[in-house]
Amino acid sequence: MKRFDQINMIPFIDIMLVLLAIVLTTATFVSQGLIEVNLPDAERVTATQGDKVPVQLAINEQxxxxIQEEAIAFDQLIERLSRYQDDELIVLRIDKGVPFEQFVKVLDALxxxxxxxxxxxxxQP
Structure with a gap:
């Protein structure tokens, strides 16, 4: 009887290459933010952590x-915010080219x- 002294790695490499192809093709469809926002730079940026999905509030360059990738008017903001619980995580993403006045309007609504x-x-820069 023939003795096996080594492991055949070729099937393992084939499986890993197929898995790599699947991961790379699916990773191209996942994106962090679909709304184009040029965020301002900050030296001390910390990541938010938690189990809940945050409520995304964004203002783009235009x-x-x-809210949650749905365009709304500023006068609807207070009504839309009333739909959320007080313990929800609200994340503001405001383009750095937006005037400070727009930022203050959003904070006032919050x-x-x-x-x-x-x-x-x-x-981070």
């Missing part, structure tokens, strides 16, 4: 307001409810 978790998203 000054359009989005003060209409006693939200406990509000975060401003930035990027």
């Amino acid at each position: 000054r359009q307001l989005f 003060k209409s409810r006693p939200f406990k978790n509000v975060s401003i998203q930035a990027q």
Whole structure:
């Protein structure tokens, strides 16, 4: 009887190459943010952690307001925020070219409810 002194690695490599191809093709469809926002730079950026999916509030360079990737008007913001619980995580993503006045309007609308978790998203330079 023939003795096996080594393991045949070729089937293992074939399986790994197929899995790599699957991962690479599916990874191209996953994107972090579908709304194009050029975030401002900040030296001390920390990642938000938690089990819940945050409520994304974004303003793009054209000054359009989005909640969860749905475009809304500024006068609808307070009504839309009333749909969320006070302990929801709210993440603000505001383009660095947007005037400060728009940022203040969003913060003013957020003060209409006693939200406990509000975060401003930035990027490290």
